[in-house]
Amino acid sequence: EAQVTQNPRYLITVTGKKLTVTCSQNMNHEYMSWYRQDPGLGLRQIYYSMNVEVTDKGDVPEGYKVSRKEKRNFPLILESPSPNQTSLYFCASSSLGRGLGDTQYFGPGTRLTVL
Amino acid sequence: QQQVKQSPQSLIVQKGGISIINCAYENTAFDYFPWYQQFPGKGPALLIAIRPDVSEKKEGRFTISFNKSAKQFSLHIMDSQPGDSATYFCAAVSAGNMLTFGGGTRLMVKP
Numbered sequence: 001e002a003q004v005t006q007n008p009r010y011l012i013t014v015t016g017k018k019l020t021v022t023c024s025q026n027m028n029h030e031y032m033s034w035y036r037q038d039p040g041l042g043l044r045q046i047y048y049s050m051n052v053e054v055t056d057k058g059d060v061p062e063g064y065k066v067s068r069k070e071k072r073n074f075p076l077i078l079e080s081p082s083p084n085q086t087s088l089y090f091c092a093s094s095s096l097g098r099g100l101g102d103t104q105y106f107g108p109g110t111r112l113t114v115l
Numbered sequence: 116q117q118q119v120k121q122s123p124q125s126l127i128v129q130k131g132g133i134s135i136i137n138c139a140y141e142n143t144a145f146d147y148f149p150w151y152q153q154f155p156g157k158g159p160a161l162l163i164a165i166r167p168d169v170s171e172k173k174e175g176r177f178t179i180s181f182n183k184s185a186k187q188f189s190l191h192i193m194d195s196q197p198g199d200s201a202t203y204f205c206a207a208v209s210a211g212n213m214l215t216f217g218g219g220t221r222l223m224v225k226p
Contacts, residue, residue: 004158033214040124042204042216043159058213090158092214103149104214106158 002027004107006091012113013081021076021110023091030096032074033058033104034066036087043090049074050096081114088112118142119207121217128224134192136220138205141186145207145215150179150190153202153219162203163190195224 004025013019025032033048035058045058049068063085065077074093078085091107121138128134138148149164165172165179165188172179178191192199205217 035214035216040218042119042121042218043214044216045213048213059215092158103161106160108156108158 002105004091004093004105006089006107006110008110009108010111012115014115015082016080019078019081019112021078021089021091021112023074023076023107024072025074025091025093025105026072027093027095027105028071029093029105030071031104032068032091032093034064034074034076035090035092036060036085037090037109038087046076046089081112083114086112086114118215119205119217121205121220123220124218125221126223128195128222130195130197130224130226132195132224134190134195134199134222134224136190136203136205136222137187138189138217139185139187140207140215142207142209142215143186144209147208148179148181148188149206149208149214150177151204151206151216153204159204192222195222197224197226200224 007022030051034046035043037043044060046064047066049055089110092104094104119140150162151159152162153159163174163177165181167183176193181188200223203220206214
């Protein structure tokens with residue numbers, strides 16, 4: 001089954017304690033991306049990756065890091081989480097084979113609470 | 116600053132009625148406009164999408180209307196059903212497959 005998986009699904013942590021949210025896709029997609037979803041603000045892009053070892057900032061990259069060492073994985077790293085990073089996070093992937101507009105497939109989301 | 120503005124934030128429609136959600140964008144570099152549907156506890160899923168070279172696209176009960184000169188587009192859900200109750204996001208895509216989302220509309224269809 002084609003899917004994007006994220007772990008953990010729920011996480012409660014404290015300010016300053018480094019954490020990693022994993023994302024994996026099994027569709028051999030080149031493009032992967034992280035979003036955060038906050039009420040009234042929709043989904044905002046944090047980072048994206050066009051392929052292995054190629055990453056770039058989205059709209060709200062401050063406080064986050066990513067890496068793309070393998071095509072299927074795109075972890076999101078919070079080196080020193082703060083309460084304003086409490087949010088619902090989504091990973092997404094898509095093919096770039098047809099150029100603009102390929103369907104982005106979203107993972108199930110990770111609800112993060114930073115105390 | 117939101118580059119894609121969506122309204123209304125919430126919408127209540129009776130079963131069988133028409134649900135209308137509107138979006139406006141500013142960046143003329145956008146050239147693909149998808150709509151996503153999100154159910155509670157799930158990630159967004161592509162519902163329907165349009166390119167700016169057409170003014171309307173229909174798939175079943177869902178229709179996108181696109182006005183390029185006004186930089187506006189809208190989603191119409193005909194014969195709305197309780198199962199359509201979800202949050203809907205419009206989005207705009209620019210180079211590199213970057214999605215910019217609207218703020219979302221929470222739709223409730225009353226039986």
